[in-house]
Amino acid sequence: GDDGVDFRPAYHITPPSNWMNDPNGLMERDGIFHVFFQFNPSAPIWGAPHWGHVASRDLAHWQRLPVALSPEETYDIDGVFSGSATVLPDGDPVIMYTGTSRRQELGFFWQVQALARPENGSDPLLQRWVKDPRNPVIEDAPPRGTNFQFRDPQTAWRQEVGEELGSLWLTTIGSQVSCVGAAPMYASRDFVKWEFFGYLHSQPGVVPSENETECTFGETQFGAEGRNWEVVCYFPKRVGEEVIHIFKYSDQIRGRTPFGRDWYVLSDVPLAFTNKTVPGQGNALTPSLRGAPFAPAIIDHGDIYASKFFNTSSGRLLWMGWSFETSTGCTGTCSDGTPLTDARGWQGLQTIPREVQVDLETGQLLMTPIGEVEALRSAQLFEQGGMKLVPGARRALPLKFPKGGSGGRQMDVSATFKLSDEASAEVSSTGFKVGVAVTHGRTGALTSVFLNGSLSAGGGGVEELEMWVDRSATGGATSANLQGGRVTLGGVAKEVTLRLLVDRSVVEAVGQGGRVRATSRVYPAGRGDWGLELFNEGAAGSVVAGVEAWEMEGAFVDDLW
Ligand code: DQQ
Missing domain, CATH: 2.115.10.20 (Glycosyl hydrolase domain; family 43)
Structure with a gap:
């Protein structure tokens, strides 16, 4: 089909x-x-x-x-x-x-x-x-919660909870309490008997309190106020001398994506929790990093939901998320037609796991595809630095495809763009827009991934940038054609970077060493080899680009030994 x-x-x-x-x-x-x-x-x-x-x-x-x-x-x-x-x-x-x-x-x-x-x-x-x-x-759902919104228990952790109780297993469960998203905790000594143990975290100003009523399922679930948290996560991460606490939730608000969006907040103190005997007490929102106000940040601006963190035995913190199909507005259970991918007999994928680092300077997570994925690189398709791109330039890269390869449909691409010194010294707030387009065969369809921002005067660099994936010339996707967002760099950068993992109907775009991320689904129908083009559409002067690209092998094997 x-x-x-x-x-x-x-x-x-x-x-x-x-x-x-x-x-x-x-x-x-x-x-x-x-x-x-x-x-x-x-x-x-x-x-x-x-x-x-x-x-x-x-x-x-x-x-x-x-x-x-x-x-x-x-x-x-x-x-x-x-x-x-x-x-x-x-x-x-x-x-x-x-x-x-x-x-x-x-x-x-x-x-x-x-x-x-x-x-x-x-x-x-x-x-x-x-x-x-x-x-x-x-x-038992938590007080003022509901068993209709009470799911996705998180990996349990041991915690000292005071002299009387000692050390307990704790877990947290995605919930809706008093009509807002909540992360009630449950505690156990033996992993079998569990009791409600207060709230790990709650939205500011909406700490569930005694006088609030239970939320009727369906009534406000998707309304302006109604929120429901799914797949909550809570992981500590050692950063030098400090331990930073990462809290993640999937907010099921309709309208943003077909499913919702994944958010995180960071805290440099463990998230407070209430003792179950004093509901609502001491449960005021723990501030984000360095006492900054509650400021949830987007984990991935693309077609991602219900993602999860996990630890490896060597203490690395990794992340992985579900990327849903966006080939039609229908996501599987609707009656207004068969989703495009139904005909193919499959839907959905998991991202390549990402390595999670905390940048204390900006209070941001840096998330980059794990180094292990490089084991799947086979032929190198391209490698060149020093490519000067004047404003308005577009440059197709001559890729060397191996025989029997994917014709550019499975690629790992890294690009760096050195921003012009002259331009930034002369002009204040000159905009730049540089990026990589993946071209999809003979039909002229392409997916553009770009970084844009402004060069600061005199200093010669960028302090804040945006990364966007533009699918408007790609064909096939009906969710938002532009996916991306803005990010502060915590310093002045003279070089901006992009990493693209291209795998047939998915482009995982990671900007500036993992500061900004967008996983986008693409469904280009054309035959013929795919390719790469560099472009400089900004006014800020020339940039000098470097690109490396590899063919990627399939990941599935019949046995691991
Ligand atoms: N979907 C699951 C739930 C989860 C939601 C059911 C998020 O457990 O809350 O498939 O996609």
């Missing part, structure tokens, strides 16, 4: 067939990385989620494994929703997920939390999972 154009990414994780959404249960255990994901094995649209499973030894090559969890118990019969894995001190992993069962009288999904453990802990691939007979282990 797609005229021979293969939109299925080769080096990204996609479903074996049918539908994929959120990443689940991300963990490293005995040198093997596990990625589970929301999976509908029966149709290329969302429905009755199972947990699909892939594993890797190097975070670059992946093996497909059997479905790990299926809806089969009364408490999860309508879907094994999202959840996390925690590796316990004895090395045994445990999954906590959300079980759902439709309440017919309401038609919505009743949500409780359940545990699963490996059937055979000595299977390095952890292929079979057994549900705990004591499930569900968390049945």
Whole structure:
């Protein structure tokens, strides 16, 4: 149904067939990385989620494994929703997920939390999972919350919670409380008995308090005030002498993307929490980094939702997110026509994992594709520096395609642009706009990724820039054609950089060493080789560009050994 154009990414994780959404249960255990994901094995649209499973030894090559969890118990019969894995001190992993069962009288999904453990802990691939007979282990939504918005438990952590209680396991669960997004915590000593333990974090001024009422599901869920948090994450990250606390939530507001958007805040003190006996007390919002006001930042400006952080055994903090299809306005469950990708039998992918660093100067996360992805580079397609681009210049790069390669459909591209010294010395606030276009074969379709900003006078550089992916000449996508945003650099930069991971229907764009990110889906229909063009559309003078590009191999292998 797609005229021979293969939109299925080769080096990204996609479903074996049918539908994929959120990443689940991300963990490293005995040198093997596990990625589970929301999976509908029966149709290329969302429905009755199972947990699909892939594993890797190097975070670059992946093996497909059997479905790990299926809806089969009364408490999860309508879907094994999202959840996390925690590796316990004895090395045994445990999954906590959300079980759902439709309440017919309401038609919505009743949500409780359940545990699963490996059937055979000595299977390095952890292929079979057994549900705990004591499930569900968390049945009660938080006070003024609702079991219709109560899901996606986060990887648990140990925390000292005072002399009386000592050290406890804590987790947090995406929720709606008093009609706003919330991250209630639950505490346990043995990982089996869990109790509500206050709120990890809440929106400023909307700390749930006793006198607020319960939110009726559906009433304000998507209204101006109504918000719901899904897939909340909370991870500490050591930065030199300090520990920075990263809190992430997926805000389910309609209208921004088909699904919502992922946000983060950073704090240099652990996020406050209320003791369950004093609801609302001491739960004022912990300030963001350096006492700055609550200022959530966008994790990725593109087609990303329900992303997750996870730690490796060597203490790296990584991130990975679900990228949904945007080939039609319909995202799978609508009745106004078949989504384009339904015909192909699959939808959805996971991004290449990103390495997470904290920049204390600006209070920003820097997120770059992990170094491991370079293991998939095969032929080098191009390498050249010193390319001068005068204002208005466009320059097609002669790529050297290997035989039997992807014809530019699977590429890893790095570009640097040295901003002109003369121009910045003379002119104040002169705008620049430089970038890379991916050209899509013979039809003339292209996806432009660019950086723009203003050069500061005298100093010769840029302090703030924007990165945008422009899909208006790409064809096929119906969500916003321009995806991107603005970012402060925390200094004056004389050089701006772009990294593009191009994989058939996805372009992961990362600007300025990971300061700004946009994952965009593209569906160019043309045949013929893809290519790269550099451009300088700004008024700020010449730039000098350097580009490296590689062909990328597929990521899936039959076995990891
Ligand atoms: N989708 C899942 C939920 C999650 C939402 C169900 C986010 O667990 O809250 O597939 O995409």
